Amino acid sequence: MEATGEVRVAKESTLAEVHQRLGAVMGERDGWSIPASYGDLLFEYAAVREGGAGLIDLSSRGRLLVSGSEAVPFLNGLITNDMKTLATNHWMPAVFPTVQGRLIASVRVIHRADGYLLDTEAATHERMLQTVSRFTLAGDFRVTDLTAEIAQLSLQGARAGEIVRGVLGETAASLGLSEAAVAPWQESQATIIWASHTAENGFDLFVEANAAATLWEALTKAGARPMGFDAFEILRIEPFDVYEDVVVYFNTMLVLTGGVAIFGQRFEPACF
Numbered sequence: 058m059e060a061t062g063e064v065r066v067a068k069e070s071t072l073a074e075v076h077q078r079l080g081a082v083m084g085e086r087d088g089w090s091i092p093a094s095y096g097d098l099l100f101e102y103a104a105v106r107e108g109g110a111g112l113i114d115l116s117s118r119g120r121l122l123v124s125g126s127e128a129v130p131f132l133n134g135l136i137t138n139d140m141k142t143l144a145t146n147h148w149m150p151a152v153f154p155t156v157q158g159r160l161i162a163s164v165r166v167i168h169r170a171d172g173y174l175l176d177t178e179a180a181t182h183e184r185m186l187q188t189v190s191r192f193t194l195a196g197d198f199r200v201t202d203l204t205a206e207i208a209q210l211s212l213q214g215a216r217a218g219e220i221v222r223g224v225l226g227e228t229a230a231s232l233g234l235s236e237a238a239v240a241p242w243q244e245s246q247a248t249i250i251w252a253s254h255t256a257e258n259g260f261d262l263f264v265e266a267n268a269a270a271t272l273w274e275a276l277t278k279a280g281a282r283p284m285g286f287d288a289f290e291i292l293r294i295e296p297f298d299v300y301e302d303v304v305v306y307f308n309t310m311l312v313l314t315g316g317v318a319i320f321g322q323r324f325e326p327a328c329f
Contacts, residue, residue, distance in 0.1 A: 070116040071208050071266040075273055079283055086286065087179035089117035094285035101288035104281075105255055110214035111284035111292075112276050115261070116269070119182025120207050121189065124172030125198035132173060135188065136164070143168045146237045148250050153188055161188055167237050167263075169248060172199075174263065176209070208269035211252065212281055213259040213292065220279045221260050224272070225249060229260070243268045254289070256296035 067090040070076070076083065081092035092114065094101060105111040123132060129140045138151040145168050153161040162181035167174040177185050182204065189200050212220060222230035225240040229249040232238055237250045245265040252261040264272050277283060 068117070070114050071205075071269050072114050072116065072273060075270055076114070081283075081285060084286065087117065089179055091117055092283075092285040094287045095283045098285070098288050098291075101282060101284040102291060104284065105214040105257055105288070105292050108215045110212050110216040110220055110281045111288065112273070112281035113211050113213070113284045113286070113289050114273075115209040115211050116204075116207075116266075117179045118204075118209055119177045119179060119185060120203045120209065120263070121175045121186060122172050122201045122203050123175065123189065123198060124201070125196075127196040128173055128198045131192065131196060131198040132166070135192075136166070138166070140166070140173070143173075145170065146239070147235050148237050149235060153185055161185065165250070165252075167248060167250060169237070169239070174203070174248070176261075176263075206266055207263050208266050208272075210262045210264070210269070210273065210276070211254060211259060212262070212276065213253070213255045213284075213289075214257050216280055217258045217260055220276060220281050221249065221262075223279045224275045225262075232260070242272055247272065255292040257292075 065088070067085050068088055069090050073090065076092045079095055082094050082096070083090050084093035085091070101111055103109070125131075132140045136151040136153055138149050143149055143166065148165055148167040150163065151166050152163050155161055162177045162185040164175045164177045164185065167176070175185065175189075186200075186202060218230045225242065225247060229238045229240045229247075232249065232251040234251055237248055240247050240249060242264055245268050247268075248263040250261050251259070253259040262272065
């Protein structure tokens with residue numbers, strides 16, 4: 058008798074139909090179907106590096122909301138940064154370590170009015186979810202997986218501020234390095250943080266899934282060029298200088314660890 062294996066279906070972004078309509082070449086990464094390119098990698102690359110702006114769908118990343126009156130001490134016991142110092146409408150990087158000090162996940166923690174939004178790579182989403190879910194009966198805090206409910210977009214390039222300003226307003230475009238803003242979008246709201254994944258000006262935008270397609274359309278009409286992960290990976294890796302097992306990025310030294318994410322950047326052994 059022939060054994061029948063379970064067929065694994067890649068997860069899709071809420072913007073899957075948009076990518077298909079734009080003729081994206083799709084690939085798979087960490088269990089997600091993602092746009093590899095929209096037909097011309099060089100133009101997508103140039104949009105970011107040569108004075109324009111590239112727009113990428115990062116909805117494959119994992120997003121959890123931690124809320125409740127004991128959310129701060131709960132998270133303080135799990136991550137490396139001090140949650141008590143994180144004011145509303147601000148964000149900070151942090152790491153989930155094991156008790157032995159090994160890395161579970163690197164995250165960005167955004168303090169919103171409804172709680173703490175944790176954003177991590179797709180590869181570490183399940184590990185982070187398992188880590189925080191083990192303790193949900195121990196106090197007044199709730200963990201909600203919002204990966205399917207919230208889409209995540211990123212604008213990268215010199216024109217990113219101008220485009221965000223035109224679509225979401227001045228406050229969204231004038232953020233400090235650790236600030237977050239909330240801007241109305243249709244019947245919902247978008248959360249915006251300053252975020253450079255490419256050593257260029259940039260913003261990450263979090264919006265309800267049912268409003269993501271119209272936000273994508275507004276950003277592209279304002280001048281953003283859709284960008285796939287092939288160009289994004291080149292742009293992301295370029296600013297690094299690599300010396301054996303150490304990465305120097307913006308004068309900060311980070312020791313490489315195989316196949317994990319560090320401060321929003323994912324590294325694989327020998328991928329450079």
